[in-house]
Amino acid sequence: MPTWKALPILSSDALSSVAYGTQEILLELGTVGVIAFYYALPIALAILLLIGVLIISYRQVIEAYPEGGGAYKVATKNLGPAWGRLTGVSLMIDYPLTVAVSISAGVQAITSAFPASIPYIIPLTIILVWIMVWINLRGTSESGTIFALPTYLFILCMLLLIGKGVFQIATGGVHVASTLKAPTVIPAGLTLFVLLRAFSSGCSAVTGIEAISDAVPHFRSPSARNAKSTLLRLGILLSVIFGGITVLSLAFGIHPDPTGNTSVLSLVTEKVFGRNWVYFVTQIATMMILTFAANTSFNGFPILASIMAQDKNFPRMFKNRGDRLSFHYGIITLGILSSFLLFVFHGKTDNLIPLYAIGVFLSFTLAQSGLVRKWWRERNKGWRRRLVVNGIGAVITFIVLMIFSVTKFLSGAWMVVVLTPILLIAITKIQRHYDSVASELRIDLDDPLPQRGSVIIVPVAGIHRVVAETIAFAQTLSPNVVAFYIAFSDEEVHRMEEKWEQWNKGVRLVSFVSRYRTIVRPLIEFVERIESRRSGTETVMVLLPQFVPKKWWQRLLHNQSAWRIRSILLAKKDVVVATVPYHLHEVKVAPGETHFK
Amino acid sequence: MPTWKALPILSSDALSSVAYGTQEILLELGTVGVIAFYYALPIALAILLLIGVLIISYRQVIEAYPEGGGAYKVATKNLGPAWGRLTGVSLMIDYPLTVAVSISAGVQAITSAFPASIPYIIPLTIILVWIMVWINLRGTSESGTIFALPTYLFILCMLLLIGKGVFQIATGGVHVASTLKAPTVIPAGLTLFVLLRAFSSGCSAVTGIEAISDAVPHFRSPSARNAKSTLLRLGILLSVIFGGITVLSLAFGIHPDPTGNTSVLSLVTEKVFGRNWVYFVTQIATMMILTFAANTSFNGFPILASIMAQDKNFPRMFKNRGDRLSFHYGIITLGILSSFLLFVFHGKTDNLIPLYAIGVFLSFTLAQSGLVRKWWRERNKGWRRRLVVNGIGAVITFIVLMIFSVTKFLSGAWMVVVLTPILLIAITKIQRHYDSVASELRIDLDDPLPQRGSVIIVPVAGIHRVVAETIAFAQTLSPNVVAFYIAFSDEEVHRMEEKWEQWNKGVRLVSFVSRYRTIVRPLIEFVERIESRRSGTETVMVLLPQFVPKKWWQRLLHNQSAWRIRSILLAKKDVVVATVPYHLHEVKVAPGETHFK
Numbered sequence A, B: 001m002p003t004w005k006a007l008p009i010l011s012s013d014a015l016s017s018v019a020y021g022t023q024e025i026l027l028e029l030g031t032v033g034v035i036a037f038y039y040a041l042p043i044a045l046a047i048l049l050l051i052g053v054l055i056i057s058y059r060q061v062i063e064a065y066p067e068g069g070g071a072y073k074v075a076t077k078n079l080g081p082a083w084g085r086l087t088g089v090s091l092m093i094d095y096p097l098t099v100a101v102s103i104s105a106g107v108q109a110i111t112s113a114f115p116a117s118i119p120y121i122i123p124l125t126i127i128l129v130w131i132m133v134w135i136n137l138r139g140t141s142e143s144g145t146i147f148a149l150p151t152y153l154f155i156l157c158m159l160l161l162i163g164k165g166v167f168q169i170a171t172g173g174v175h176v177a178s179t180l181k182a183p184t185v186i187p188a189g190l191t192l193f194v195l196l197r198a199f200s201s202g203c204s205a206v207t208g209i210e211a212i213s214d215a216v217p218h219f220r221s222p223s224a225r226n227a228k229s230t231l232l233r234l235g236i237l238l239s240v241i242f243g244g245i246t247v248l249s250l251a252f253g254i255h256p257d258p259t260g261n262t263s264v265l266s267l268v269t270e271k272v273f274g275r276n277w278v279y280f281v282t283q284i285a286t287m288m289i290l291t292f293a294a295n296t297s298f299n300g301f302p303i304l305a306s307i308m309a310q311d312k313n314f315p316r317m318f319k320n321r322g323d324r325l326s327f328h329y330g331i332i333t334l335g336i337l338s339s340f341l342l343f344v345f346h347g348k349t350d351n352l353i354p355l356y357a358i359g360v361f362l363s364f365t366l367a368q369s370g371l372v373r374k375w376w377r378e379r380n381k382g383w384r385r386r387l388v389v390n391g392i393g394a395v396i397t398f399i400v401l402m403i404f405s406v407t408k409f410l411s412g413a414w415m416v417v418v419l420t421p422i423l424l425i426a427i428t429k430i431q432r433h434y435d436s437v438a439s440e441l442r443i444d445l446d447d448p449l450p451q452r453g454s455v456i457i458v459p460v461a462g463i464h465r466v467v468a469e470t471i472a473f474a475q476t477l478s479p480n481v482v483a484f485y486i487a488f489s490d491e492e493v494h495r496m497e498e499k500w501e502q503w504n505k506g507v508r509l510v511s512f513v514s515r516y517r518t519i520v521r522p523l524i525e526f527v528e529r530i531e532s533r534r535s536g537t538e539t540v541m542v543l544l545p546q547f548v549p550k551k552w553w554q555r556l557l558h559n560q561s562a563w564r565i566r567s568i569l570l571a572k573k574d575v576v577v578a579t580v581p582y583h584l585h586e587v588k589v590a591p592g593e594t595h596f597k
Helices: A003-016 A018-029 A034-064 A071-079 A081-113 A115-138 A144-170 A192-206 A223-251 A264-273 A277-310 A324-344 A349-378 A383-407 A409-441 A465-477 A490-503 A520-533 A552-557 A560-572 B003-016 B018-029 B034-064 B071-079 B081-113 B115-138 B144-170 B192-206 B223-251 B264-273 B277-310 B324-344 B349-378 B383-407 B409-441 B465-477 B490-503 B520-533 B552-557 B560-572
Strands: A453-460 A481-487 A508-513 A538-548 A576-583 B453-460 B481-487 B508-513 B538-548 B576-583
Touching (some): A018 A223, A081 A115, A081 A277, A081 A324, A081 A349, A144 A223, A409 B552, A465 A538, A560 B576, B003 B144, B018 B034, B018 B264, B034 B223, B071 B277, B115 B324, B192 B383, B264 B277, B465 B576, B481 B490
Parallel strands (some): A481 A508
16 A cells, blocks of 8 residues: 555544544533633643654554554553453444544534534434445445545645635734633633543544554555654644644634534634635535544454454454454444444534543553553663653553543543443453363364264154155164154044054154143153163254245244244253255145135 | 123123223214214214114124134135135234223323323333233133123223213203203204214224124033123113213213313213212223223234134244143234334324224124025024024124225225235235145155165364264264365365364365355355265255353354354255254363453
8 A cells, every 4th residue: 555545544533533623622611611712722732742742652653563553462462461351442442432423523514514404413424324334344445545535635625724724814814813812811610620621522633543553564665664654644734734723713713513513623614715615625525534534443343353353352253354244243233333322422523522532542551551561571772762752652641541531521431431341341251251162172182082872853743745854864864763743632642643653654753742832841851851761872863844935924934933942952952953944845726715705 | 601700801892992982972073063062962872773783693693603703713614714814804903903992091091080191101001011911921811800890890880970970960960061952953064974984983882792702602501591691781781881971971061182181981970970089990990991801802812813823824823722832922913013003103092993993893794794694505493584683784884894994094994994905915825825835745644755865064163072072973873974164264274184184083074265255155065066966865964063151141152153054054955954052061261361460
């Protein structure tokens, strides 16, 4: 992948978050009053510093793991499996949130431009998610170029916007709003807590930076160097656009829309360009880059699930990266989770932000700590500098994590704080279970195979073609075949036994009058009887015929009891259950009885 | 069953319908104006006549079918299976409607007495339905006496109400409202159509009369005579109560509540007794008898479904009256359908009435026509009188059916008119399918069993205990056992083949590198290859190991692909699929890896 293609594909997540970063800061400061808006500037500055730290730290991640790191791998390798699992959990929580936040912000760009769409926010977001699901299920191998275009269009729009806006301010073309001037006194109510809350909200603009370090092998060689320079370019672009939008929104005196229907970015764009075609192009480019940002999660989640499943930290069905179905499970799971989030939080970015960055910063912290450990252990050339850089990164991201968790706790962060340990326990249990199964299954290659015989039970409901074929098949498998008949009355038994006698194919019929008015229990009891009589040296197999009809609705007309018998027998007894399919041919019968007379 | 017990149990459906009959007439007349209320009197008179005709007709049904008729049986026997199916369909539609109407009217008695419950109408109705479902799933064998009490209480309340009301009017204790006086001119807007609509609505009070004739064998002997006298008593009670309530509501100038939150019966009761404890007892008795009326459907529906399934007119799983599960299917189906109706029609009786009586009157008409045919065919002593009685019954109920269908068409009857032929086609298709299967399965008892061999395929994912046990079991069944291994790369194949060689248990391993990134297709192709090589004289059986974990959540961690392979193989190929269960023992493993370090 050449860097001109890698930049848009891998940084859509990071770049797109400028679409809501400034807005979230202003919304928090707005709880104090318009006069507090000015403090968005120092906060934005702090976030730019944070971006700088992260860029430098992650350049070192690229150096350390040129084969593509990923926080889960870095933490597992350097801190141990338990910390790796914690990282995995935080990423697992993060992926659906990224989808939900990006899609909701994308729809916000639409509702900003076309207010008529406001009543349809929730359906719009959920439809977008499932379009993503559908595209990803079909496979996106050749989609690189498609993704490149809108990202460059977005970057172009943003640079144009900032350029024209700054030019207007510099030339005095607009009246600079009072919000850009520092208040002479600290506004009443503007506590440190509020500032930290606003800072936490702004940190949502930092998410997505790690994507490049996860995908180093995809870069054109020399891949590590190309990845590093791409990361640097991303950092510069991100800083310019985020800083620019923040300054412009203060200069133009933008007030964020508390209903969340119109985005701050839309308000700024409208002030600078007017509501003309450039404005609409910008909104559409914003929507598109945000949708592609969501798409990066659809790429990342199945890969993470697969890696974690390989480490037995996630259900096995997600495991095979080669198997198309494993991937499908991952994509559909992500689609369901993010649709759920969008539904519960009414498809509004502002509602989702308090949950968003915890997972990101937890994984940042753990990945950096892992690297610190690695440098310390290896102590190669230049390890001290590297250790210091990642150490600072780890400490700073940890502090942000703490700030975020505390200041946003009541507005929603508690959900993530509660969910994380629960999920951690769950995947630990999963791992223990798989370990225990593996140790149970292990055998010595020299052990002989167990020697057993077999008894075959064929439940019969009468004498017809399917019964005959099943009995014949059973006789090829074992000399011990028993037919088992359940009746609800003695007359039925008598009739059946007589007919069986007449048929006489050398198979013993055991009849049973069900006292329980059910079929399954007598069968289980019969199996138990056979097991006890044969002193357990023989495996019991039950052959159940199953009709395979030609049309789907005909399935509802057959096999209900076979299906039930099968699942109960397997769950309760050590019995092999074989299903003998009988494909119905649908012979036409005389329709005499089916017409009105 | 003594008659004192049979009356309440079998007539709760019919008696309870007086709780809404008058109300529905007044609501229709109310579309013209209060002045039209008077015409409720002649309409009620017409309905009383109709009740008379039905009572006489159904006494003949009892005579003709002392073993318990039921419209479905009568129509099937005398008119042929197609007409029987039509009767069955109309009853099938009717049962959930009876439940919905009775339960909603019962809840209306509650909301009338306790207006605080009005916001909870829909949940209340649905909860009541599922309480009914639960009671019926547990079995109601000993519930006769419980049902008797509230019905007698309701009858007592009604007779008290009518007695006291008539006494008040007779003694001039109340001012008789103008609505009881015939208007001097016909009110503007009171067309014949409106009168017929009102009559149709009132016919809802007639439903349930057939119940006694369905249950003749349950009567104490001489059962037919006891049933006939019970039916007569029901007719008299029904006429007195329905007529009485209609007269009282006119005399007291009751206006029905258009919101449907307060019932006319409640308004009358309140006028006569005041809002004292007698009023509340009456409301509760009303609610109870209506709930028991719903219960009669829960008894009737599974029986009808079972009879129809025996005639192959309904899915087989409903068939076995002896099997507890068949009954459960019927009860739960009825619960789902009536909950759906209550939800869609907001739990309001008034919304459900336009759908209600079509099924009832269609089955009335068909049952009577069946009897006419029977009398004509048999021409026993007195057949002329009998034929005339049932002929009149058939004609009158058919006229009511037509009046109902036309006048209520737009308000909801169209749904039933559309649904009836659709269901009729559906069950006709069901019957044809079962007939065709039966003819396909029929064999001659002297035919020899087919002679075939067997090939057993064991898909393996590695070499472990389960694979060893499955291979050992396969070897007891057939000399032709093949292990089948699917890999995603050549190295995997190489590694596996080497290990297999070393293990060497006399079973050939076939390996396969999946180009499709899926497991199922290579397996199907392999089965096809074996089938073609062996020229189809041998049955192929695939043995799939399945883990049976100890805890439910662990199921999510296993068997996904086994389950999928099984269902695809069975649907596509003529292959026997056997599931070999392996019960996990959950050995504790060293927890070293699961703790934070």
